[in-house]
Amino acid sequence: MIALSMFLVCLAMLAMGFPVAFTFGGVALFFGLYAEGLQLFLMVAERMHSIMTNITLMAVPLFIFMGLILEKSGIAEKMLVSMGSLFGRIRGGLAVSTVVVGMLLAASTGVVGASVVTMGLIALPVMLKYSYDKRLATGIICASGTLGQIIPPSIILIIMGDVLQKPVGDFYRAALLPGLLLVLIYIIYCLLLAWSRKEAAPPVPARNGSLLAQYWHAFKTIVPALTLVMVVLGTVIAGVATPTESAAMGAVGAIVLATLNRRFKLSMLHQVAMQTTKITAMVFTILAGATFFSMVFTYTGGDEAVEQIMQHLPGGKWGFVFLMMLIIFLLGFFIDFVEIAYIFIPMISPLLIKFGIDPLWFGILVALNLQASFLTPPFGFSLFYLRGVAPASISTVDIYRGAVPFILLQLLALTLVILFPGLIKLV
Template sequence: MFVVCLLMLTLGYPVAFTFAGVSVFFGLYAEGLDLFMLIAYRLYAIMTNITLMAVPLFIFMGLVLERSGIAERMLESMGLLFGHIRGGLAVSTVVVGMLLAASTGVVGASVVTMGLIALPVMLKYNYNQQLACGVICASGTLGQIIPPSIVLIILADVLHQPVGDFYRAALLPGLLLVLLYIIYCLAAAYFKRDTAPAIPRASRISSKQFWQALLAITPALTLVMVVLGTVITGIATPTESAAMGTVGAIILAVLGGNLRVSMLHQVAMETTKISAMVFTILAGATFFSMVFTYTGGDDAVERIMEYLPGGQWGFVVLMMIVIFLLGFFIDFVEIAYIFVPMIAPVLLKLDIDPLWFGILVALNLQASFLTPPFGFSLFYLRGVAPVSLGTLHIYRGVIPFIILQLIGLVIVMMFPDIVRVFL
């Protein structure tokens, strides 16, 4: 079933309908019509899942922050604060990527926003084209590991863990990635001066501009701290904090004078489209996992995994390799909803901490946004980058950041206590 699905995807068929269609064929062949009496119950369980209600709310919150210009002001302000040092614009892009990840969680919005604002500035000050492209794509994907991440919500649901625990566990690994990115940008600027030059003295920041920059960052940062703080401390559920964040984003747009009925309409339509895509894939994935389970697929996978050499570590290393390779061809939603449930029963058999494993999967899935040929961040940046910037520059630019993501993955794998620091 899995191989046929991959084949259909490479031929260009839509993801959700591919998994659902293949499931119908194999389900009819293996079990007949009786199996499909259960699909209505599965779909109803998705529709009534309160945790998953946080997904469209966080998408809406992120799009409001992006369309109201708050994200743009954050990026410009961070550029003013860090631009006077070599590699400073790249560092500011990473920091803003982290803030956008914590305030929006929408990779497409982050990459497009930074591509429109930060890329022209870095090219203007003679930044290396590959470094500029790589840092924008990589920083935009931080929304996959830094809460409130949609991936973490999905993985928490699939692995039957509290979303709040996943958020707390992901904080330090997310900050670790940010630190690795910053170290790389500063090192690249230090060892090769013309890679990331400093902004000329005439363009540097005054004390008045410094305080204005801090003032521009404060509202969104406050919203992020309130939204994440309520989840992490257990004051509110992820769905409640998402609803609060949505209201907070609208209030910030009102205070900034950027709230328009037309803007709200665009945000609502875009949220509907993204949410429909996610939940349609979820419906197809649920159908797939049901047929896979009832035809004995989970037992077969479990038996195979039990005979892997190396026990726990053999299983974890192999799964990380498989997920990384799958990321070249299919999206994080399909991997999280289809592949992870296939191997989840083995976690209990091998006594592997599902929280730690879920964070490893989330770190691994970040690379799926950067790996060609189907890395979505590459497409997002290509869509807004100037024509003079070649596609090969984007592909080459992300390679060091893919390596950094794998280094972060290995560090968390070797030191599992990292995910338990804030628990």
């Protein structure tokens, strides 16, 4: 009852608008003192020290730094413009180029906010200029920006590797095909919509200059960033370097690319460092509160209660998987992916062995599911990121309605990975 009360109090406080990290930490402090007294808190310092010295988690700020350098230096913007010039001539081409650039930004930054804001500032005005449907334009930007959740070097994959005690490189390999599958589903949807509703995604008039010159310009723009991504991810997947080592290499590589593009400035470096510190502090503060909450939840018998309930579910393994995906999807409406990964997943991870579920497969399902949390109203972060940079002609309702088809497409990709678990083992 104490563990259940903790969970309900947390949900109530979050609904009232209390900060996430301090809500979980404060509730854990109150219930921990009530249930176990001061003895329980002798382990808190040890838990916090283990978080601070976790080598895998050190990759998080480095990947954030790498992504922000590529965004602030204008490399991401140049990729978006180049891809738009290539695909714009076909009907729905601007939407397709947005998806492709979203994939490239996901592979080079892994930061959802940076991807959505960048594409919102650059691609949205162009699509509106050529009379694209508002809901399609906003939906494709929000959805493409969230590809950083499933395409390596995704931060959530690093977190899942830490929570489920699996090598991050294995998660990177397993996520490649599901991520590319989702990209393909987005592209097919855009082309089908452009074919069935010609006014929703008209072609862009051809620009001056030969097509060969445009291809060469796009090649020069995309290849350097793509090479950096391949080196960073390749070293992790091949087992040559740890995620932290490859992230450090990526951070240095991003600075080199910015310098070669003559966009590197000390003022930009200071801005990126400050923003990286803010994002990292947010993630690790949530992690500290979530870890404290999980510890109190476990010591008050919450894990045993969850295990007893889950073992009596109808449908065995598949009933468990379906219920967990449903709960995670619903939690995504109100709670950030970091809290879900660090609070809810540890509660159910012991049951994976009992049901004979591959933690790697389950972790990819969770990552795909959590990707939808960025699009689900009322607290989908991608929706708010785009709202902050969208013109006044785009209403919040347009953004919400535009996200709905892509939420369904993400659930389709999730269903395909559930039905065909071999997709995570083909790389």
